[in-house]
Amino acid sequence: MAYISSNANRFYTALESAYGSVATITASNRIPAVKLTVQNQLETTNRKDKTGSRTFPGLPAGGRRRTAFELQTYLTSWQRAIGGGPAYGPLFQAALGAVPQQFAGGTVASATSAGRVAFGAAHGLSVGQGVAAGGELRFVAAIVDTVTVQLNAPFTTTPATGATLGASITYSPSTELPSATIFDYWDPSTAVQRFLPGAAVDQLEIRVNGDFHEFRFSGMAQDVVDSSSYTSTVADGPSFPAEPGLLAFDYSVVPGNLGQAWLGSTPTQFFTITNASLVLKNNLDMRMNEFGSSLPLCISPGQRTVTAAVDLYSQDDTATAGLYQAARQQSPVSVMFQLGEAAGQVMAVYLDSVIPQVPEFNDGKNRLQWQFRPSRAQGTVNNEIAVAFG
Numbered sequence: 001m002a003y004i005s006s007n008a009n010r011f012y013t014a015l016e017s018a019y020g021s022v023a024t025i026t027a028s029n030r031i032p033a034v035k036l037t038v039q040n041q042l043e044t045t046n047r048k049d050k051t052g053s054r055t056f057p058g059l060p061a062g063g064r065r066r067t068a069f070e071l072q073t074y075l076t077s078w079q080r081a082i083g084g085g086p087a088y089g090p091l092f093q094a095a096l097g098a099v100p101q102q103f104a105g106g107t108v109a110s111a112t113s114a115g116r117v118a119f120g121a122a123h124g125l126s127v128g129q130g131v132a133a134g135g136e137l138r139f140v141a142a143i144v145d146t147v148t149v150q151l152n153a154p155f156t157t158t159p160a161t162g163a164t165l166g167a168s169i170t171y172s173p174s175t176e177l178p179s180a181t182i183f184d185y186w187d188p189s190t191a192v193q194r195f196l197p198g199a200a201v202d203q204l205e206i207r208v209n210g211d212f213h214e215f216r217f218s219g220m221a222q223d224v225v226d227s228s229s230y231t232s233t234v235a236d237g238p239s240f241p242a243e244p245g246l247l248a249f250d251y252s253v254v255p256g257n258l259g260q261a262w263l264g265s266t267p268t269q270f271f272t273i274t275n276a277s278l279v280l281k282n283n284l285d286m287r288m289n290e291f292g293s294s295l296p297l298c299i300s301p302g303q304r305t306v307t308a309a310v311d312l313y314s315q316d317d318t319a320t321a322g323l324y325q326a327a328r329q330q331s332p333v334s335v336m337f338q339l340g341e342a343a344g345q346v347m348a349v350y351l352d353s354v355i356p357q358v359p360e361f362n363d364g365k366n367r368l369q370w371q372f373r374p375s376r377a378q379g380t381v382n383n384e385i386a387v388a389f390g
Contacts, residue, residue, distance in 0.1 A: 008187035010243070011036060011071075013199075015090045016179045019298045020198040020222045023181040027247040031087045034072040034214075036184055038196065040224045041066050064294050067221040069196055071182065075213035076251040077345035078389065085169040086389050090180045091217045095201035095280060096387065097174030097301075101129050105167045108159045109147070115154035117165075122146045130348060130388025132166040133159050135341040136260070137348035137390045139170075152336060152350060153267040156260075166343055168390040173382040177201070177282060177301050182221070185243045193240060198222025200299045202284040206337075206349055208276035210256040213339040213347070220286055222295050254345050260338040263310070265326060267334055268319040274369065275311040276337060278349055280304065280385060306385045307374035308335045308354055314361075314368040324370075327356040332378070343390065350386045351377040 011033040014023035043064040051057055071091070078086040084102055086092075093100060107120040115138065117131070125131070129140050133155050142150040159165065177200060184194040202219035230240040261270045283302030290297060314320060326333050332353040340346035354377045359370035377384040 004186060004188075004191050010185045010246075012183040012185070012244070013088065013090050013180050015093060016181055016198070019179045020295075022195065022197050022241065025181075025183060025241075025244055027244045029087060029090075029244070030249055031091075032073060032076050032249075032251055032253075033088075034074060035070075036072075036182070037070045038184075038194070038221075038224050039066075039068045062294055064288060065223060066288070067196065067224050068219070069182070069199060069221055070216060070218040072214065072216050075215065075254045075339050075345070075347055077254075077342075078251070088215070089169070089171070089389075091201060091215075092171045092204070092387055094178055094180045094199065094219075095204040095217060095282070096171045096385070097177045098172040098382070101126065101170045101172065103129060103131065103168045103170070105132070105165045108161060108163045108165060110161055111155075111159045111163075113154055113158050115141075115151035116144065116148065117151060117159065118148040120147075123149060125149055128170070128172055128350070128352070128383055128386040130168040130170040130350075130386065130390060132168040132343065132346070132388075132390030133157075133163070134166070135343050135346055137168065137338050137346055137388050139336065139348070139350040139386055139388065141352075152334060152352070153262040153269070156269070166390055168388050170386055170388040172386050173304060173384065175301075175382065177284075177299050179222075179299060183241070183243070189243075193227040193243075194224055195241065196221040196224050198296060198299075200282075200284055200286065202282050204280040206278045206339075208256070208259070208261075208278075208337055208339065209273060212253050212256045213259070214256075219282075220284060220296065252345060254340040258339070258341045260336075260341075261310075262336040262338075263333060264319055264322055265331060265333050266322075267336065268322075270312060270319065272313040272315060272320070273310060274313065276309065278306070278308050278335075278337065278351070278385075279374065280306050304384070306351060306377040308351055308372075308377065309374045310335075310372045311362075312370055312372075314370050320370075323356060323372075324359065327358040327372070330355055335377075347387070347389050350388075351384060352386075353378050353384070
């Protein structure tokens, strides 16, 4: 009997209609994940009954279970015509909460180098929604009128009159969070297969300028269900969910050095970023301590925390000095990172108002680096972060 190859593995994910209700998947729900780590533990308690010896007599079956997971994936190309969004879109929606906003694109009537774009017809956009032009993404900072918007930063090449802006999909925060089901299939089919119902994303981390652009989703699931011990009493259906028929699964991984960074109270493009990470934490408190259940009953998110950490080379220009001044004065700046630079494999994340921490000076190398430790984003109601794909 041969060992099971760690590459003989396929992942799928889809949103659930209700917490813990196993989602139905098709071949289009397959995601290009790198690694899935699952920890399923029985809550341990101390028995204090006297047994006449020092031997542990064991715990009864049916105690509370806690299931934690972490899934890692890269930014990849995606087929915008399939499902309207990237395959791992359900995980971004589970992390942020709101139903994603689709923008079909539009024809440019006029555009300025300051980031104002007028369309030939009503745009239907809202503040915080992503707009794509070629291999670039920007976000709507203000609605001027029904046909005109002001972007958070200008496109590097101003769209010409008559140019067509591409389709995009934007994920935004909401007060409540949906759950997803994550499926973990292996070859051969007789190996142990798994799925995680009720997967709630507690933390989303976006890493910039590594070998590849990387996303990490971690959180808690209702349970982990496996094919070897499956019964209809632990999940919906009389049999373990079968893997969908395989279709072509071609995609490109986006190098981690490709993209753009726009920072500042008046956003300026920075070319000196050496490392950055953006982290969203939902501070979940699962309903898992109620009488009558061994598994969590629903998701209970706490106050959202969104932070940005940035390392960059120091320069004696106005934009760099402006970041230091904003940190000292506790003045908000906007932060936007665009990952990738080709249509169909570009993603952007936008924090409209961030109070930067005073940077640390790292003079241990040939060139001075500033290290802005995690700086928290703020907002009014569910608007401190937006994530878009185009």
